[in-house]
Amino acid sequence: MENKDNQVSITEVLHGPYIVKGVVKLTxxxxxxxxxxxxxxxxxxxxxxxxxxxxxxxxxxxxxxDEE
Ligand code: FES
Incomplete structure (x- = not known):
């Protein structure tokens, strides 16, 4: 497990994906x-x-x- 504090972070990448760090349930x-x-x-x-x-x-x- 990467994060000992059970925190989740979501970071928006410019012109790219969301980077999700931590343990999450995906449905x-x-x-x-x-x-x-x-x-x-x-x-x-x-x-x-x-x-x-x-x-x-x-x-x-x-x-x-085109949003720059
Ligand atoms: S954000 Fe990378 S393929 Fe859609």
Whole structure:
């Protein structure tokens, strides 16, 4: 376990995913539950082929580049 204090942090990456650190329960839209531990990147652009995780597609589509 990465975090001894059971704290969870979520950091928004500019033009990229949310970085989630800590132990969290993830529930998918079909009700499947899993425990995430450590550091995970969750897709924020909506185009990942491996949702809910980021697969790097945000770089290919220039996610939010036009908002600078
Ligand atoms: S944020 Fe990385 S693929 Fe969507």
């Amino acid at each position: 998918t839209k079909d009700g499947k539950e899993s425990i995430l531990d450590g550091t995970n990147a969750l897709c924020r652009c909506g185009r990942s082929l491996h949702k809910p995780f980021c697969d790097g597609t945000h770089r290919k589509i220039n996610f939010e580049k």
